[in-house]
Amino acid sequence: MTQNDKTVDLAENLWKRLRSGKPPTGRHPQICGDIPMSINRDGTWYYQGGPIGRIELVKLFSTVLQRDEEGGHWLVTPAEMARIAVEDAAFVVVEVTRDSDDENSTRAGEDQGHNGIIRMRTNIDQWVELDENHSLRVEENPKTGEPSPYIALDRGLEARLNRASFYQLVEWAEENTAPDSPETTLGVYSHGRFFKIGTVENDER
Known part of the structure; x- marks a missing residue:
């Protein structure tokens, strides 16, 4: 054995x-x-x-x-x-996908690009949708500035996004900045909600 x-x-x-x-x-x-x-x-x-x-x-x-x-x-x-x-989070996100929500995207006056659904697969093949009950948070290392992104799961649990999954979100990122704000907020939309993944100082753009 x-x-x-x-x-x-x-x-x-x-x-x-x-x-x-x-x-x-x-x-x-x-x-x-x-x-x-x-x-x-x-x-x-x-x-x-x-x-x-x-x-x-x-x-x-x-x-x-x-x-x-x-x-x-x-x-x-x-x-x-x-x-x-x-050690960190109980699970790791190893894959992210994005598709359109046909029902929501047909609502008049709404941006169809903001009504897609982002889904994430963990290392135990559990799929979770990014939504108001399964939100995204990003912590930054105070010394290196390296981000550590997490999605909330049920029962208080979390899954940390691996590097490839987070880079995919960055590729889909859009700007959402208030007028006269010194920072530009970057994030992704899922189920019509905006989820922040980071900020950039306006003078750095």
């Missing part, structure tokens, strides 16, 4: 335990504390130090993953809550 097989077996046993436990008396699952599971920055899941090399198993764990208000990540089932370590 290879090390990867051992890791998968251990992770499968953990999944069975989490799913088969009886709910405790009361409304909340039992808090088990930290377990030796982690997700690194590139979206790889680890258990007891080894990567979980079976994507189907990773997808199962992802269905019970939640993020609390303090940024902690938890596997939550009716029976147990177990915290795992996440």
Whole structure:
């Protein structure tokens, strides 16, 4: 048995335990504390130090993953809550697409180019649309100025856009600047909403 097989077996046993436990008396699952599971920055899941090399198993764990208000990540089932370590975001966007929204684009007086839909695929093949419930935020490294873009997912989770995905958004970017503003705001439209991805000083243009 290879090390990867051992890791998968251990992770499968953990999944069975989490799913088969009886709910405790009361409304909340039992808090088990930290377990030796982690997700690194590139979206790889680890258990007891080894990567979980079976994507189907990773997808199962992802269905019970939640993020609390303090940024902690938890596997939550009716029976147990177990915290795992996440280096950055739990998922990574690996593909973005854009298509037109035929129903919205036919509304009179609206710019058809602003009614398209941007969709993003994560590293576990989950698709999410950029909209008011799944918004975009971009953090900048204060030292290097390098952007780190994220899209909001359900249950408080986020996915970080990889470099190629973010560059695709930059290619689609449009200007949206208030009169007399010292900065030009760049962003993309999806579902008729504008999502900011950055700014440029007007004297730099």
